[in-house]
Amino acid sequence: MTSTVGRLCFSNKTALAPMVRVGTLPMRLLALDYGADIVYCEELIDIKMVQCERVVNEVLETVDFVAPDERVMFRTCNREKDRVVFQMGTADPERALAVAQLVENDVAAIDVNMGCPKEYSTKGGMGAALLSDPDKIEAILTTLVKGICKPVTCKIRVLPTVEDTVELVKRIEKTGVAAVAVHGRMKEERPRHPVHCDYIQAVAKTVSIPVIANGGSQDWVKTYSDIEVFREATGASSVMLARAAMWNASVFRSQGALSVDEVIEEYIKYAIRYDNNIFNTKYCLCQMLRDRVESPMGKQLHAAQTNEEICEVFGMTDYYKKTQAALEERRAALQANHCHSDQPTLEGDIITMAVRFERREYPPQITPKMYLLEWSRREKLEQPVYETVQRAQDRAFQSTVIVAEKKYRSALWEKSKKFAEQAAAIVCLRTLGVPEGKIGEKNSGLVNKRKREEKRNGETGEDCTAAETAYRKRHITQSSQKEEEKN
Structure with missing residues (x-):
């Protein structure tokens, strides 16, 4: 049996939920800064990840998983190594294992997405489509638990009845997973629908593994103190936040939330420092601006085509230039070190x-x-x-x-x-x-x-x-x- 010493614990935690286009390195680091215990990356599809090469980026001091077309599919760093959970979209046990083995030394745990209702996930039999195929769920999770040393978890949505939901989670528990996250809505429901706290509560009472409650951003969680209220309402071990954290990551801050403008500035610093994708950065900033997205500032942001232009919108040009100069200096130093030998x-x-x-x-x-x-x-x-x-x-x-x-x-x-x-x-x-x-x-x-x-x-x-x-x-x-x- 694998030792549990140093393994990520999922009890009594607050977590940044996996969010497509949001859960990249800058947002994850920001959430950790403000008090999140665990951060999930965005869902990454197994077919794309299995083709990636692990590359140590000496300039950025990151580990990059790079696709054949040179796109960085997943970027991580030592700061989050013990608290980042890699979430994948998969419908194939062997391919899931190949991806997990590729990344397991650089992450704290592996999660399988079984709750996303969006077509880009379900059309391949992934995400919420797995909820109707418990045999495949069992095969994927069992293969991962046996095949890697890191904890394995999954994230689901509730089924049409409490009884069906409880039975599914009991079957998931038997695979040996370390925890299960439950989004308290059915796959047909959207944020405007109320979260089913009673479903999550029934699951938490039935299984012995930690249950992570998700889906409370709209009705329950608006401040840090609300996190505990939602936890008690669901009877869960831990709470996972998506939109509440996307709008203002300082919701994890026990001393109270900061202004959105302060959070935006800190997010941009991470985005520049770690060379985040420009369109990903724009998307996250627009989510933070919310109703200000149609303001003059929001329109300038929409027009920005480079990270430098984004910095101009928010008055951070000096920071951009200083950071780029530091990165260029580091790049030159590394290249000088590489050039010390003329031997082929x-x-x-x-x-x-x-x-x-x-x-x-x-x-x-x-x-x-x-x-x-x-x-x-x-x-x-x-x-x-x-x-x-x-x-x-x-x-x-x-x-x-x-x-x-x-x-x-x-x-x-x-x-x-x-x-x-x-x-x-x-x-x-x-x-x-x-x-x-x-x-x-x-x-x-x-x-x-x-x-x-x-x-x-x-x-x-x-x-x-x-x-x-x-x-x-x-x-x-x-x-x-x-x-x-x-x-």
Whole structure:
């Protein structure tokens, strides 16, 4: 049996509920700051998560789970590691286990969404659709409990009758889950409908595992003291807040809530510090503004297209610039550390080296790509082929060059596609021990090419006038550039 030492406890807790587009890192950290004991991430679909790669983001000091298209699906940090619950949408036990195993070392617990009534969840047999398939619920939860070391929980909605709801939760309890969250509305009901506290109470009286009451934001919870009132009304062990926390995360604050404007400022700081998705940030801020969303400030927010523009709306431009400068300084320091070695390393089938293309280190109109092309021709090889990718989070580029069926690339990302290709060419040339054209470098490949051109015309460099030599140099350079552009 797995040890429970250090495992997340779900009794007598207040939690930030999982909310799509809301429960990202900035909101989770904000809720923790104000007193929440546990924070849930937004529902993340298993099919998308299972394709992700775990990446340590040294600049932001986060752990990112990055999709093949470079989108960050889930971002977390050490600050929340022992209190964040990863919620997934799933309808497949084995895929659910694969996702749980991918993230379990970076989170405190795994939760399965069985309550979302929205079509994007239910159409795949996930969310509230699972409520009508208790066999699948049991299979998913049992597989997770047996397959990972972290606590497993689930979040459900109540069924049409109290008896059916109690029977379902009793079956869930037998799978070995650590807790169950119960939203006191049926899947057809919406926030305008009253929450069924009696259903939650019946469940809490029947099972021995902690029951987390959810759904009280509209009628019950408007202040911190209301949280305890809702807990008593439902007989639950803990309380989970969604909309009340979305509107003002300081509802978790035992000393009393802060003004929404203060909360907005703190949220924006986290959003900038952790490079939150711009559209996600806008959505959360609009939810906080509520009836002010149509005000001049709200309209400016709607028009904002970057995090910097959002900061301008709220008078936080100085904070944005200061934070970006600090991140850029950290990025430069990390890259400098990565560059301390000129020795190539092998990553899979790709030879890598931490190098950067510095334009000032090369003569005008001379580049490493030109030298690599010349060397390839001299060796009677096929011309180099460049494959370049761009990552979404900062729009930086990284290129791989293929020469003689071998791949080369720089470990560093560049700000432009052209520079990324030049950096890849440098890695290839240095690995092969071939000149790359830097100022002051001897044995230029382009010089060799010029001599061949001169011999082809029956001349030597000594026979040419200065004007003719200059003309040939320009001609060769232009030809090489045209070849490079074609590639």
